[in-house]
Amino acid sequence: MHAMHPLRITVNGQEHRADIDPRRSLLDFARDSLNLTGPKKGCDHGQCGACTMIVNGRRINSCLSLAVSHEGDEVTTIEGLAEGSDLSALQRAFVEHDAFQCGFCTPGQICSATALLDELKEGLPSVVSSPDKLAEMDEEIRERMSGNLCRCGAYNNIVAAISSVAGDKS
Amino acid sequence: MNEMTNKIIGTPLDRVDGPAKVTGQATYTADYRPTGKTAEGFIVEAAAAPGKIRKIDTQAAEASDGVIAVLTHHNAPKQNPYGTPEEAGRFTQSHAMLESDHVRHVGDPVALVIAETLEQARHAAKLVRVEVETSEGTFDQFAADVEIAKPDSLDGADEVDTSTGDFEKEFAASDVTVEASYFTGAQHSAAMEPHATVAEWDGDELTVHMAIQIVAPGLKAFANTLGIEADKVRILSPFVGGGFGSKLGVHNDAILAALGAKVTGRPVRVVQTRRNVFSNAPHRSKHRQDLKIGADASGKLKAISHDSLAAMARNYPFAEAPASPTRASYFAPAIKTTHRVVEADIPRVDSMRAPGEAIGTLTFETAIDEIAEQCGIDPVEFRLQNDADRDPNSGAPLADRRLSECIREGAKKFGWDGRVTPGRRREGNKLIGRGMASAIRPNFLVPAEAEVVLSANGQLRVRLDMTDIGTGTYTILTQVAAETLAIPVDQITVELGDSHFPASSGSGGSFGAASCGSAVFDACGKLSKLLQQRLSGKGIAANAISVEGDRVRAGGNDYALADLVDDGALTVKGAVDPSEFDHGEEEYSYGALFSEVEVDVDSGEIRVRRLLGAFDAGRILNEKTARSQLMGGMIFGIGGALLEESTMDTRYGSFMNRDFAEYHIAVNRDVPELEVHMLEGFSEKSNPLGSKGIGELGICGTGPAIANAIYEATGCRVRKFPIHMEDLLQHLPQG
Numbered sequence: 001m002h003a004m005h006p007l008r009i010t011v012n013g014q015e016h017r018a019d020i021d022p023r024r025s026l027l028d029f030a031r032d033s034l035n036l037t038g039p040k041k042g043c044d045h046g047q048c049g050a051c052t053m054i055v056n057g058r059r060i061n062s063c064l065s066l067a068v069s070h071e072g073d074e075v076t077t078i079e080g081l082a083e084g085s086d087l088s089a090l091q092r093a094f095v096e097h098d099a100f101q102c103g104f105c106t107p108g109q110i111c112s113a114t115a116l117l118d119e120l121k122e123g124l125p126s127v128v129s130s131p132d133k134l135a136e137m138d139e140e141i142r143e144r145m146s147g148n149l150c151r152c153g154a155y156n157n158i159v160a161a162i163s164s165v166a167g168d169k170s
Numbered sequence: 171m172n173e174m175t176n177k178i179i180g181t182p183l184d185r186v187d188g189p190a191k192v193t194g195q196a197t198y199t200a201d202y203r204p205t206g207k208t209a210e211g212f213i214v215e216a217a218a219a220p221g222k223i224r225k226i227d228t229q230a231a232e233a234s235d236g237v238i239a240v241l242t243h244h245n246a247p248k249q250n251p252y253g254t255p256e257e258a259g260r261f262t263q264s265h266a267m268l269e270s271d272h273v274r275h276v277g278d279p280v281a282l283v284i285a286e287t288l289e290q291a292r293h294a295a296k297l298v299r300v301e302v303e304t305s306e307g308t309f310d311q312f313a314a315d316v317e318i319a320k321p322d323s324l325d326g327a328d329e330v331d332t333s334t335g336d337f338e339k340e341f342a343a344s345d346v347t348v349e350a351s352y353f354t355g356a357q358h359s360a361a362m363e364p365h366a367t368v369a370e371w372d373g374d375e376l377t378v379h380m381a382i383q384i385v386a387p388g389l390k391a392f393a394n395t396l397g398i399e400a401d402k403v404r405i406l407s408p409f410v411g412g413g414f415g416s417k418l419g420v421h422n423d424a425i426l427a428a429l430g431a432k433v434t435g436r437p438v439r440v441v442q443t444r445r446n447v448f449s450n451a452p453h454r455s456k457h458r459q460d461l462k463i464g465a466d467a468s469g470k471l472k473a474i475s476h477d478s479l480a481a482m483a484r485n486y487p488f489a490e491a492p493a494s495p496t497r498a499s500y501f502a503p504a505i506k507t508t509h510r511v512v513e514a515d516i517p518r519v520d521s522m523r524a525p526g527e528a529i530g531t532l533t534f535e536t537a538i539d540e541i542a543e544q545c546g547i548d549p550v551e552f553r554l555q556n557d558a559d560r561d562p563n564s565g566a567p568l569a570d571r572r573l574s575e576c577i578r579e580g581a582k583k584f585g586w587d588g589r590v591t592p593g594r595r596r597e598g599n600k601l602i603g604r605g606m607a608s609a610i611r612p613n614f615l616v617p618a619e620a621e622v623v624l625s626a627n628g629q630l631r632v633r634l635d636m637t638d639i640g641t642g643t644y645t646i647l648t649q650v651a652a653e654t655l656a657i658p659v660d661q662i663t664v665e666l667g668d669s670h671f672p673a674s675s676g677s678g679g680s681f682g683a684a685s686c687g688s689a690v691f692d693a694c695g696k697l698s699k700l701l702q703q704r705l706s707g708k709g710i711a712a713n714a715i716s717v718e719g720d721r722v723r724a725g726g727n728d729y730a731l732a733d734l735v736d737d738g739a740l741t742v743k744g745a746v747d748p749s750e751f752d753h754g755e756e757e758y759s760y761g762a763l764f765s766e767v768e769v770d771v772d773s774g775e776i777r778v779r780r781l782l783g784a785f786d787a788g789r790i791l792n793e794k795t796a797r798s799q800l801m802g803g804m805i806f807g808i809g810g811a812l813l814e815e816s817t818m819d820t821r822y823g824s825f826m827n828r829d830f831a832e833y834h835i836a837v838n839r840d841v842p843e844l845e846v847h848m849l850e851g852f853s854e855k856s857n858p859l860g861s862k863g864i865g866e867l868g869i870c871g872t873g874p875a876i877a878n879a880i881y882e883a884t885g886c887r888v889r890k891f892p893i894h895m896e897d898l899l900q901h902l903p904q905g
């Protein structure tokens with residue numbers, strides 16, 4: 001038997017203790033150990049963003065990260081963003097702006113966008129920012145969401161959805 | 171009808187499945203959790219082909235932790251031979267897997283490792299040792315010594331070859347000619363959801379949750395493969411994470427999962443890895459397309475020929491029709507088209523979004539741009555003056571021909587100001603170019619049935635085996651039902667993707683919304699009539715009724731539904747019969763695309779700055795989801811023009827870029843703000859709803875509009891797609 005490793009992790013506010021296969025990715029841990037199937041596997045190689053989760057406030061590709069490396073971490077998946085049946089502002093905006101079609105990339109897009117709003121608030125620069133200030137909002141969003149592929153091509157609507165919420169916040 | 175539900179078709183209703191999709195609650199195939207403990211299957215692919223398996227050693231894999239079984243051709247359950255019965259066609263014939271020692275192509279499954287967990291299965295798959303004795307294969311249809319054949323049929327087109335008029339004569343008599351060979355690369359649909367299946371047997375009954383676009387033929391594919399009756403199979407596919415043609419039928423994971431579940435007696439899940447998708451799911455062949463176009467000095471087209479050469483996967487009959495748009499876009503006295511294929515030992519070639527038109531308009535519309543320029547005529551004007559008033563190929567009348575309207579509308583909205591000499595529009599070190607192209611795509615209507623169930627409490631369930639692959643089916647059918655029965659949206663539940671429901675068109679060929687919408691329209695219309703009859707049976711005059719809550723409104727009063735339905739519910743079936751719309755006129759959806767690009771004068775980097783489409787797809791069923799479909803299509807068009815190519819190592823027949831790092835689809839920042847204009851219309855000849863296909867229309871014309879803009883920016887006509895910066899480098903102005 002492969003030696004199992006103990007893990008203590010908080011997912012969507014709930015603490016879990018588990019003995020897990022050290023080869024298990026954070027994505028597969030959520031999907032297969034916790035039955036949180038919102039996060040999606042589009043590539044398993046950090047190339048599509050469908051598996052994006054928020055770990056200790058930062059967005060990561062959960063397929064690229066072994067679950068055992070998240071001892072004590074706080075993880076938020078798409079399942080953790082709504083309060084009961086109250087959708088988050090971004091979730092509402094995604095529906096309103098039709099920011100998806102098949103919806104497969106959507107959990108990743110929304111987790112990514114949720115963390116992105118905080119990055120913008122903190123003024124963290126991206127490759128399109130100039131040294132002293134951020135670029136125009138839509139340009140920043142387009143750049144910062146380019147790690148989340150959408151084969152259905154909902155990109156314009158994704159930008160519109162995020163910027164509608166970012167606009168409200170600023 | 172009451173105010174609320176009257177005219178809801180066409181409105182931008184938010185997707186009814188939206189909340190499920192934004193909260194992670196929409197369950198795609200791999201998310202399905204059976205009651206029994208699921209085992210995980212992992213595919214072992216052949217590393218070399220074609221050939222015979224000389225030796226396959228599974229001992230180490232079988233001894234590995236958690237492994238339940240390793241299936242190979244030695245121990246796989248017996249199946250009917252691959253490709254039988256031959257006359258059944260590719261969607262229903264046997265898709266046998268692991269049936270013999272024969273290896274068809276690189277990536278062909280040679281084993282399925284089944285283990286308790288994915289980690290265990292994946293690890294053990296690496297321990298399987300396979301030796302393949304290869305024989306000589308054909309991997310490149312452009313090679314010198316290949317056998318070129320005429321396919322028996324073409325996808326989505328009636329004739330393989332066509333000829334009207336005397337091409338040689340008209341071409342020879344032309345004042346201006348263009349003659350060129352174009353190359354379009356192989357492509358993968360690469361839906362974000364990899365192909366996936368969870369299979370479970372209960373005695374001799376098989377249930378498969380799977381990602382599939384068209385459900386009903388899938389039942390027959392399982393039956394023909396496994397030698398069982400189709401009614402012993404149930405397919406469930408409530409959410410599909412994109413298809414784009416790659417999930418039309420049953421694919422390898424599905425058969426493997428069914429075999430695995432049979433052998434282990436457990437539910438088995440097989441999810442293709444992203445690498446698998448590039449060899450175990452179908453792709454679009456690379457094509458060579460030879461075009462010759464002749465016109466007179468005034469810019470009237472005289473002669474067009476379009477010859478296409480593609481690969482066909484051996485024993486998998488499918489050929490795409492790139493010359494389809496050439497047969498239908500413009501009038502010329504002589505038009506000649508041919509399609510040829512070379513059987514090759516490569517993964518399956520099959521439909522990818524807008525088969526034919528996606529790559530056909532790409533080449534044909536660039537050639538049209540070139541001849542317009544040589545005639546000294548603006549490309550907009552050139553297209554308008556060559557518009558057809560009857561089908562250029564068959565001579566049949568054209569239903570609702572609106573190509574010119576799209577071109578005029580697009581030109582106006584874009585602010586088309588005519589062509590300039592290449593390189594003239596320059597901003598600093600950016601060369602700016604503008605281009606345009608026409609879009610055309612045949613419109614289809616296929617048989618579909620639907621069932622509606624109205625309960626005494628006023629809840630309406632709409633059921634059919636249709637799928638929603640992102641196309642908005644749940645939402646559109648809700649709107650059709652709401653308007654037809656005059657019932658509020660929140661009293662409707664649309665249930666899809668279950669083979670126990672009436673058989674529909676499925677999703678493909680942009681025919682889903684029209685076909686299924688018409689079936690639901692029929693069912694709801696009949697239901698409404700039935701309610702009226704029952705009311706009049708009680709002496710209540712009811713010419714127009716509506717449903718609100720658990721009451722039916724008629725003539726200013728309302729009545730309890732409970733008194734009108736039998737046993738708590740009324741069930742009515744509806745259907746659409748395409749033969750009723752067979753009027754001998756050719757039907758197409760139309761569009762015109764306009765783009766502006768910038769090319770970096772030093773690096774040749776190409777960026778799309780503007781992309782605008784004006785489209786005629788008849789009546790729009792949902793303004794919001796239709797716009798999204800068109801935008802998604804336009805982005806596929808950007809991919810085809812600039813990004814997407816599956817590159818094969820033609821020495822060995824293996825695709826080399828089998829992931830998203832190497833197979834480039836457009837990302838958010840590759841896409842400018844898209845402008846979409848939908849012409850108002852109602853195509854009464856198409857179907858009862860007056861709609862036409864929209865899901866593939868946006869791709870058509872987008873690529874050539876970009877290529878033509880690149881020409882205006884740089885003066886360089888690139889005749890291979892995708893166009894890359896290195897194709898332009900030598901042609902850029904110095905300094």
Ligand code: FES
Nearest residue numbers: 044046048049063
């Ligand atoms: S699944 Fe993690 S990035 Fe694609």
Ligand code: FES
Nearest residue numbers: 101103150151152
């Ligand atoms: S909505 Fe289908 S991949 Fe983004």
